[in-house]
Amino acid sequence: MAADSAGGHDSILLLFICLIGVIVIFTLIGMVGSGIAKRTGRRKTQDEWLGGTALLSVCATVALYIWGALHVMFMENDNMREECAKAGGAVKAAQVDRYEAHYFPLRFTCHIDEGGSYDAAVPGYINPAMTIAFVLAIATGAVSVVARERRVVA
Known part of the structure; x- marks a missing residue:
């Protein structure tokens, strides 16, 4: 998804996506918390630990996306050239003729x-950290399912 500027309809869509992301984060944290509360008094199994780790990794992925998206979304027209100057220097910023916001990555x-x-404005750690958290979520989720199936079969 791209736009000629960081404002406009794409920002409204991104704001909606961020709102849904916040709801997802709180829902997943609630699921982890309820899982912890239900299992008090007994030792957690490996698949329960991995499942919780997967849910928290998904939360981290969504939170990182929201944090990076806010950097893009709240770029006002006055700040765009300033951000370009920070990233590429005043000489390059003077030659900028348009801006483009990309929401994935x-x-x-x-x-x-x-x-x-x-590229400018989005902190350099956002996309790599988001990728690592996403891969961790997929890996721990998959191992959790395998461990749960082995425990059920055994």
């Missing part, structure tokens, strides 16, 4: 009138 791109471009 998260990035804010400054396009130079001579044909080049460079």
Whole structure:
């Protein structure tokens, strides 16, 4: 998804996605908390630990996405050139003719009138950390399912 600026209809959609993300985070944290409360007094099994880790990893992925999306979404027209200057220097920022927001992966791109471009505004750790949290969620979720099936069969 891309837009010529960080404002407009795409920002409204992104705000809606962020709102749903916050609801998902609280729901998943509630699920983890309820799982902990139900199992007090007995030792947790490996699949329960892995399942909880998977849910918390999903929460981390969604939270990181929301944090990065807020950097893109709240870029006002006045701040766009300033962010481009921070990322590429004043000389490059003076040559910027348009901006583009990408929401997957998260990035804010400054396009130079001579044909080049460079990214700005989204902290550099967001996309790699989001990828790591997502891979951790998938891996621990899959291992949790396998461990649960082995426990049920045994």
